[in-house]
Amino acid sequence: MRKKYLLLFVIFCGNISLYGQVSKDSINSILENTTITDSLRANTLNQVILEHFTDSKPDSAIVLVKKLLDFTSEKKLEPQKADAINTFANSLLHKGEVAEALSKYEESLLLYQKLKDLKGEGIVLNNIGKIYKLRWNFDEAEKYYKQALKKSKEALDTVNEAGTLTNLGNINLTRFKVDQAIPYYLQAIQLCKKINFKKGEGIALLNLGIAYTRKEDYEKSIACYDNARLIALELNNKNNLVHVYEALSSTYFQIKNYNNVIETSKQGLELANQLKRTSLQKDFNYYLYEAYKAKNNYNKALYHYELGIQYLDSLDILETEKRLLQFEFDKQKLKDSIVQVEKDYKTQLAFDKEIEQKQAEKRYLLIGFFGLFVVLSIIIFLVYKNTKKKQQLVEKERQIELQKTEKLLKEQELNTIDAMISGQEKERQRLASELHDSVGATLAAAKLQFEHIQKQKEKGKEIDELYTKTASLLDDAYKEVRTMAHEKNNGVIAKKGLLPAIKNLAKNVSGINNLSVEVVHFGLEKRLENSLEISIFRIIQELVTNIIKHSQATEATISITQHDNSINIIVEDNGVGFSSKNLSFTSGIGLSNVEKRIEQLLGTLEVDSNPGKSTTALIDIPL
Known part of the structure; x- marks a missing residue:
């Protein structure tokens, strides 16, 4: 509905030319027109700026967006102001002012969040993701793309959802995660077909073709490029079409299909000249130069080489290639066999010299390896010998310690034996003394009693009393001997x-x-x-x-x-x-x-x- 009102209003005003140029007077007339509502005037101006100035004239777009911002602020049109800030950020981004663009995107995001505009949030989050992709911060870019995808689904904004899916595929493709990128592109294509969003489908097909080229599945990649080319021709989308031709030329060049390289590069070069795309002009001339050189058409190859040099920053990049090309051209023209022989001779000399150099390098390498091996062997032997000596020293010290221990134990045992012998000697002396003094005296008395009994026996006097005394003396002697035996038995x-x-x-x-x-x-x-x-x-x-x-x-x-x-x-x-x-x-x-x-x-x-x-x-x- 918004586009319908926009188209009617533009036709009504008659201020937009066939070439999409809008004058400042035209913008002023839109802002000052009171036949429509303020919000419709703001939406119309935002769309005009977005579609006609962002790509080609960002400086003019910035001036006009500032007017639009003043208008929306004055009229207190918060939704339109958020759209205008987002468009302002787009203009800054195309101008190359990335940091300022990110600041404006974040400002518009806060405003969309305040208004609870899910669709606006999804669009701005997608744009912020692009900023981080430009900064090569792929993790942060992927995070914002996924947030944008969620908001777009909630807002049922299928167009931004498809664009976000394509951006997620691009992130993975940039990371060389081709197999993870392809499903995102396929989802985006399916979604675009569902809502008949041809522009988004063409962009997704182009990127899907690049992914298949990375996988070297050239049949699928060329099919994707052909479908993207048909959509771009149908929509007259020259910007997307020229990129399709560039991708086709690159793919055909990889598979060495030089006829198709020439055909697609010519079409792409014509478009690049119209759009004044310097980098693409250089690329297409390079593909034509390589293709004609491969087909031995050196006149045309040299022509596109000279033409491509105009778009380079330095002539030194292809100077060597130019000399080789001129040599091939002269060879075909003059067919000088002497030059050919000389070239072959020089090539052979260079080849022989290269072989000799490589052989010398191999010899030096082998000598180096052998020397390293010898040094390592000596080090290992010395370490082993040193370790063995240490082990022997430790074992010797252990044996010495054992000998010391055994000597100490033997000394202790000898001391014990000496103590026992000394004790035994003293015991013998004590025993001899006791036997002499005690038992000897008792036995001597018993002997005298027996002698007395013998004398008295003849006289027959007091025999019983003498026997009793003698028995008592023998009992005392027995007890003394038994006591000494017990004392002796106690030991050291x-x-x-x-x-x-x-x-x-x-x-x-x-x-x-x-x-x-x-x-x-x-x-x-x-x-x-x-x-x-x-x-x-x-x-x-x-x-x-x-x-x-x-x-x-x-x-x-x-x-x-x-x-x-x-x-x-x-x-x-x-x-x-x-x-x-x-x-x-x-x-x-x-x-x-x-x-x-x-x-x-x-x-x-x-x-x-x-x-x-x-x-x-x-x-x-x-x-």
Whole structure:
């Protein structure tokens, strides 16, 4: 309806020429005309500016939009003001003032949001997405395109929805995500066909063709270009048509179909000349130059080469190509065999030189690799040798430490033996003294009594009393001998008891090889028989010695628990362990003596250990 009123009003005014030029007087007459409403005047002027100035004359559009903004502000036409700001931003964008355009788009977006105009929001969000695409901020552009798509769907604005789908396809195509771009183009084409929006369909088909060209599916891409060309011809949309011809020329050039390159490039060049599109003029001349050169038509190739140079910023870009082209032209014209021979000779020399250079490079590369390999081998050997020496040094230090430990244990054992021998000697001396002083005296008295009995027997006097005294003396001698035997049986260790002896052992070995030994006991209130205590002490001493020599442990625990009928001993450590499954008590790891002692006491021994884990010895001895 808006376009219908616009067309009627333009015809009525008669101020728009066939070439789409609108004078300032025409704009003023639209603004000052009171035969229609203010909102229709604003909408009409906005459409005129948008359609006739944005592409070709952005400066003029900016001047006129400012007038329109003043008009909408004066008349308080908020919806039309939002449209005018959006058009103002379009003019700034075409002028190349990107930052100012983004600011105006954001201003119009706020106004559309205030008015709850979903259609306007969708259009502006789409334009903001274009700004971020120009800035190569594709993530932000895609975000705004998706917001625009949502608003357009809510507003049932199918035209902007189709355009946004095409823009989303373009974002993915720019990111080289061709397979993700194609579905967007297909949706846009389907939507445009549904509402008969030919212009949008043509743009989507053009971009879909570019996507298929990227996939090297040239049959589908050419079909898309042909359909886009027919739509552009139907709508007389020269701007889209010239881009279709450029895409066709590029595709035909890739597949080396030079006849079609020439045909489409000629048509495209004619349009580019009409529209004064410098970059497209350069491109079409380049395609014609390459196509004619491939067909050996050097006159026309040189013509389009010279024509294309006019649109370049620098003549140095194709100078080398120009000389080669002139050489080919002269060769065809003069057919100088001498020049051909000379060229072939130079080419062969260059080829031979290149081969020789490559061979030399290969030799240097091989030498470099070999040298690097030798250096790396030497480094690896030195590192290995150094590591081996360190390992040997560590092993030697460990052996020295073991020897020190064994020496310390032997010294401790010798000290213990010396103490025992010394004690035994003193005990012998005490025993001899007691036997001489006590038992000897008693026996001497008993001997005298027997002699006296013998004398009195002959006289027959007081025999019974003499027998009683003699029996008493013998009983005293027996008791003294028995007492000394009991005292002797107590032994050196038994003087203090088993538990103090074990605690003293733990105290003496703690600190050797960073080993810490703890003693835990339960129920040892009563003393054991001396020989049993000595045997248990020797068993524990042997196990502790084994831990020091072989386990590399830092912690060990000795647990002793006395029950009514047995005594339980647990010796465990946190060392490296060994394989208890294949354990042989005669393997020399210090357990054979332990086993023999336990067998003599009718006890049992269990060893639980695995390589890399702790070792636990469980001993049960009946009482």
